[in-house]
Amino acid sequence: MAWRIKYADTAKEQLRKLDKQIARQIVEYMDNIATLEDPCSKGKVLRGTLGGLWRYRVEDWRVVCDIQNDQVVILVLRVGHRSKVYGGH
Secondary structure (H helix, E strand, O other), X not given: OXXXXXXXXXXXXXXXXXXXXXXXHXXXXXXXXXXXXXXXXXXXXXOHHHOOOEEEEEOOEEEEEEEEOOOOEEEEEEEEEOOOOXXXX
16 A cells, blocks of 8 residues: 655745755655555654654654545654754644
8 A cells, every 4th residue: 555645834844944965865764654554663653742643763853744544645744853843833
C-alpha cells in the first residue's frame, strides 16, 4: 500500500526556511516512509499536547505528522529542529 504525503502550509513554510540540503533530506525521508506498509513502524507516537500525532527523526530534525489511516495519507504538520519543534503548539 502506498501512502500519500501531504504538507500543511505551515510545514511547507518551515521547509522553505531550512537549508536546501536538509530540506531535501527530510522530503526524501518522508517519501521513503510513504512506501512502507505501516508508517507507524518507523515513527513514534507523541504524548501530551501533541498526543495522537506522530514524529519522525531525520538527524537533529523532527517531522510531526498526522497519520490518517482512513485516507491513507500522512499529513506533515510541522518540521523543525528537535529543540524547537514541539513548543508553541
